Amino acid sequence: MKRFVMVCGDQGGTGKSLMARALADRIRCEQRDALMIDGDGEIGNLYQFYAKGEPVPGQIENGVAPIHFTGPEQERDQLLATVDLGRPVILADMPAAPLTQLKQFDGDTGFFAELTRSGYRPTFVNVLSPFSASTRTVREMIELAGKQADYVVTLNQWFGDHEDFFMWYGHANSPPSSGYTMRPDYGGVEIAFPRLQAGLLVAIDELLLTVSDAREDTRLTTLQRSRLHRWMQAVDAEPDEVTGYLGLTRRQ
Structure with missing residues (x-):
């Protein structure tokens, strides 16, 4: 569907x-x-x-x-x-x-x-x-x-x-x-x-980065990239409950 x-x-x-x-x-x-x-x-x-x-x-x-x-x-x-x-x-x-x-x-x-x-x-x-x-x-x-x-x-x-x-x-x-x-x-x-730290969101927005691009961008600090990775994992874990509603693939 x-x-x-x-x-x-x-x-x-x-x-x-x-x-x-x-x-x-x-x-x-x-x-x-x-x-x-x-x-x-x-x-x-x-x-x-x-x-x-x-x-x-x-x-x-x-x-x-x-x-x-x-x-x-x-x-x-x-x-x-x-x-x-x-x-x-x-x-x-x-x-x-x-x-x-x-x-x-x-x-x-x-x-x-x-x-x-x-x-x-x-x-x-x-x-x-x-x-x-x-x-x-x-x-x-x-x-x-x-x-x-x-x-x-x-x-x-x-x-x-x-x-x-x-x-x-x-x-x-x-x-x-x-x-x-x-x-x-x-x-x-x-x-x-899940909550994304305000300063990290500001940094991503300032650089006009997508979430995945920000995860690999060395203009962000290692700590910022690590926190972003954890946030991405938490976000991905939630839609797994409703992947059919969202047109996504269920993560294994």
Whole structure:
């Protein structure tokens, strides 16, 4: 089954684009026949770090297609047009808070029904912070696509550990988030996204390196490269639970 993976977050700063970069890196390492899309166009993280050369209209052989999903209608339409290329995996780093636009887009084009007709199963990867606005997006996401999609809820440990996500899990004075209770009924899974040290992320960003390239780049210190390697191992260990949803190969 072909996969259309959309990485989402309720607003900027949840770690959405870093998660998209981690998935893009694994797709590249596995040499998957994939198309990658940056929903923020040429200014987005995925495009800046993983595009090779200038964008080619219609198809990006080894790079990233920039689509301004919050822009004019003809830009949004390109998201659905990408299925005509027939790639087994499409990875889209969506703009912040995309669910309202996706709902309108689905109403205008029948987006989810067309994905099914084209042999694609959509996957939402929702990167969460501990705050209520973020946890609410899981319910909104499920209400948008229902059982037409699969769901990977990703708790970004940059913001803390399990106990810091009490708005998601619930606590003594408050029940769990509605998305938390709905997720199992829709086959959704939950994973953790390990924390990457801030200074190391800044160093990678300053050099405009992909994750794998940074691991081998001697402009980083041995300690930085070692920490990055451990982080990459931790990231790879999490998607092994949901490789089918993400269009990846299960690691042995």
